[in-house]
Amino acid sequence: MSTPLSILKSLYYLLKASHSRIIVIITLATLLSCIIVFTMAGKTNSMALQAFCSLCMFDLLFIGTALISAWNIENRTKKLHHKIQSTSNDSSTSLFIPTQTIVTFSYGTTRFEVLAVFTSTMLSILGAFFILKESIEKFFEQESIHTEYFMPASIITCIMHLIVIYFVRNQSFDHVISASSSSWLQEHVSDICQNLCHNIPGLSPLLLPRINPLALLCWCDLSIVLSDSFLLKMGYGNFVDTLSSLFIAFMTFGTMVPMAIYSGKVLLQTTPPHMIGQLDKCLHEASRLDGVLELRNEHFWALSFGILVGSLHVRCRRDANEQFVLAHVWNKLANVVQILTIHIFKDDWHRHQAHTFMQSQTSNYVSSSDNNGFVIVT
Template structure:
């Protein structure tokens, strides 16, 4: 029997669908294995389906409120996808290139979701101003049912996220060492929940819930009083609420990405530096750097100028304890003998 030769490119082409199916099944198993990611995925499917319903109804009724709400729901889906991917990436273990792991995926996701919300708010605001000048005819009699259904969908999402155990924590060991005129201390067991990630996704859903409420209110006003101007006014109000609500998320995520000193430590670090400087054998505290790795996980780095007679082990132990009291679980301390 003659041997069968299969072209390598043809083999790769034929096996590509199989590899894609295996890859999708693997990610699906990862998603459904955790309650938080499972709830997020199910709500993503529900949200995406209803976004199309709102868009079709919005075009049919000529309602800016409903159309903008449907586009906002599409952005919600992108936020949910971002949150879903980030929540999985965060669980990846540290390696030689990403020595801190992938926990900052939550910060990136929060920042991206915040920018998306700003874009949505300005889009709704610009469309609202245009319709405020020339209010169009809106078929308000068809709005109420769909807007109520949208409100229910968003309430389901809020409930799912608040009761899905959507959080993340991680622990790490610690160690201390010192040698000669140069010592280091590393330690801590950082613990935190993915607050920025949850906050970004939740803000999208809350803003969309406000959108549904706005559409309901405008539909009632148009039906009862014939106020066609209610549609753009409610949309403007929603846009302003979105901008106000997204500000804390953007402020916190930018602070983390720019490696600002954690806000919660602003009024505590100076007293800690003074306490360390007052330790026996410590001359000065230098090169002080403190930043946030991810939600609730603070990292610090400093250099101590010490006397040659100083007990390095005692100094490192006390320094570590001082900063651990304010929540800095991972601290890197370099000691250097003072020049005589």
């Protein structure tokens, strides 16, 4: 019972914050919009409009991810402040800790936001496949499509989606969008923008920056739905609506796949591709430090978005100072790896001596253990 109560208490204090009140208002508006637009889409019998209105469902997942991210950051900040306060109150704390404390170590709720992003993108991909199936079934049923609700439902969906994307602070999705690879829709639009800017240089500040894939998906879906409404009024039949819904499903799939792949790789504890070059540079600099003979068994992986965890073994000279080597190796990697474990091995043929060093940056909101500073296990 203590865990659910603590979670509810944390959510209560989170919702009391000013930015969370704005999120609650936007959430209520999004729920109301979902009810309105899906009611309109059901009356039109148009799969293209229903596919476009499914963006409102993704908006709810987006808001949920934002709340989880904010709650996670709030918990980490409180733990860090509590740790700093306890450390300042107990200045006689020893730097030596027993090995058994490492067995009970846990990263806590750090990976919750990664799982939330992965779940949101995968549900959107599954929704795209559902739209694909329903569109083919609707085509063979040949039901009449009414176009009177196309315009209001499309405008409401577009406005609410843009409000959620640009006014709800979501650090998790912001990181995934910036770090993941571009979707095929972004690449094609980027090529078109580059050609336009080549002919009209004044448009470069507006068109050359990387476009938000979620906003780009909204604008493309809106143009398809409005074109579908126009062609249906011209009497082109249900084939146009089916084709439009298929286009929307494929664009949704292509937009969500890069973000799902990136968050899935984080869950699989892989090294982010954009960090490999920087890690190699830092390891090369650390290997050239005085007293360091060899770096081996390096392993670095992403704990969460923007949080890197790593461990490595350092073989140092027999006459080298372990504290000196620990401090300098950590100093080279501290700007890249937030939670770092270093094993020091003395180059001694007669006596095997091993030291373990763990360091977590207190300047970052992530903390690896309940001890700050240098922690040595012998």
